[in-house]
Amino acid sequence: MKNNKPKYNQIIEAAVKVIAENGFHASQVSKIAKAARVADGTIYLYFKNKEDVLVSVFEEKMGQFIDKIAEAISQKQNAEEKLYSLIEMHFRQLSDDYYLAIVTQLELRQSNYTLRLQINKVLKPYLTVIDSIIKEGMEQKLFRSNLNIPLVRQMIFGTIDEIVTNWVMKEQKYDLMSQVPEVHALLIGALSSKG
Secondary structure (H helix, E strand, C coil): CHHHCHHHHHHHHHHHHHHHHHCCCCCCHHHHHHHHCCCHHHHHHHCCCHHHHHHHHHHHHHHHHHHHHHHHHHCCCCHHHHHHHHHHHHHHHHHCCHHHHHHHHHHHHHCCHHHHHHHHHHHHHHHHHHHHHHHHHHHCCCECCCCCHHHHHHHHHHHHHHHHHHHHHCCCCCCHHHHHHHHHHHHHHHHECCC
């Protein structure tokens, strides 16, 4: 499989940096190849085109991220703790890799409709994790029983996503991780059955 090959990973890592520094539209395949220390043609052994590189970056990083989240939340006792873990890990993943944060928060948004559809497909398992936390919270009677799950999922993902986008736009002028407790408290306040 292509992603077991070292050159594939080299290209993915180089693409994150090149796209973050130059923007997607100004990131020629030759720039990505140079940063990955491979010949231009090597990129086409693994990817159809530049758009395929962008989607693959997202697939790779999101896939690893979803696996980590699934493992972390499986060790938590209840939906409130799981939601805290999800927020914390989302923020940590992007605060630990500023180039990736630029790509996910800014560059992926400027892509064309077809590309956005592919990206939404990659995002689906993550949104399913959020759904499972909401359902569990309702079953555990920690969250209100009449929650509209798709709406709450949008609220949770939208909140987390917008906070990271704001942090990227403000060029990391504050500590993203310090926002976790308050974001969690605000979301739990909105979802809580104790109200």
